[in-house]
Amino acid sequence: MFDIFKSMIKEEWRMHSSLFGHSGFALFPVFIFLFTFFVSLVLPVFREIVTDAQIALGMHYIFLLAGGMVGAFGLMGREFMNRRFGQASLIAYSSRVLPVSERFIFANFLGKDVVYYFILYILPFVAGFALAVKFVPAGNFGASAILLTLLLTLSLSFMIGISAIFFLSTVYAHSGKILLLCLFAASFLLLHISGNLNQGTFYSLPSLSFFLVPSENQLLLSGVLILVPSALSLIFLKIDFPQAQKSFSNSFSKLCRYLGSYRYAAFVAKDSLDLKRSEGGLGKIIFSFVLPLLLVWTLLSALGKVIPALSTLTLFALVLGVLSSSMYNWLTEYDIFSSYAFLPLKASDMIKSKLNSYLILNLVPLVIFTLLTLKKDPLSLIPSLLLFLTISLYMVSVLVYLTGLSPSINLYNGKTFALYMLSVMPLLMLNIILSMFGPYYALVDLLLIPVALYILGKGFRKWDRNECRCF
Structure with a gap:
């Protein structure tokens, strides 16, 4: 039965390497190694501002969120493969033709991801x-035993x-409505408690607690x-194998009438229909964006009490600008330019249409940020909004230039x-430093x-040339 696990490992490599190229994808962990190495060289500077425990807290929550994102990507794999490669699918969704149970296959799928x-x-x-840490003073992080513990935690x-x-x-x-209800409740709970948390709350993550104070109880938890x-x-695993083809009422014409007659309507x-009818539907906005966003707000609210020099709103505006750019990934996730090759369109026309949709989707983070800013500090609303909007615009422009219509694919290329x-x-680092001198330094980002x-x-010009070479 170990053959299924090995096949899934090979499948994961082949899927990624076919999308990003063997060398490009192989360079990705190399880049993570080099990036971590060079950032860690300034560890003594960080340790003048934050404690070792706070550095450890950041590391563990980054990987907690990374685990969540990897899990979400893996569970969307069936739709991703179908959209990109026709009827191709992952081994995990082929249980009907394999002589093993669905539970066994998904247990291997989970182990493969880990x-x-x-x-x-x-x-x-x-x-x-x-x-x-071999080259710079690292305090408590320098010991080999601590590094092994860090790897474990x-x-x-x-x-x-x-x-x-x-x-x-x-x-x-089993019930999408129950999940969405729970997520809404969790969102309101995070908003309610964000102003009442102390720094000790975030150190209760068992893996982090075990790293700071090794304990069998924390390891067990x-x-x-x-x-x-x-x-x-x-x-309670449930995999649907629909017998009938899905059908939808004609909503396209109605949406076009609502949007008017402008070029990209x-x-x-x-x-809008692609997002609504893909797996997860509009629930993606809650599940993949709003809830993580409110979790970040809660974390930053507590961090502001630990390091008063850092502006919570400035940090949140930066994080929001980065996260909002991920919505461009959603819009391009299942679309490829070759589907429109027979139309009198250029790649830049498709990118501009995605940017129009991106601007509409950005109303969600804009409203959330406005409400949170009015609650936290109404006087800094204007500079904070300008910071969010300019960072969001800059982030998506860099994404467009580097990845075109395939950000979810091209970003996994190491280079x-x-x-x-x-x-x-x-x-981002410059903005964090400037935020210590007051909110109006954000105007520099104009x-x-x-x-x-x-x-x-x-x-636009780059991807027009590239698509012309392809055809």
């Missing part, structure tokens, strides 16, 4: 960190994230948070991801608008 992304993400991250955080998403997907498979949701997901209507990080990380428009123009 092993595969441990090698791809966690191992190079810890290796880069471990190499850096980051893996636990990652697995907690995967198992939680796997469990939520099982709840959704980490195992419970991984095994119980995973076991419940497998016990038909494309925006199509994007492209390195260029992306080099384009955005210095800017200079990003002409830069972003210039990058967009270059991106």
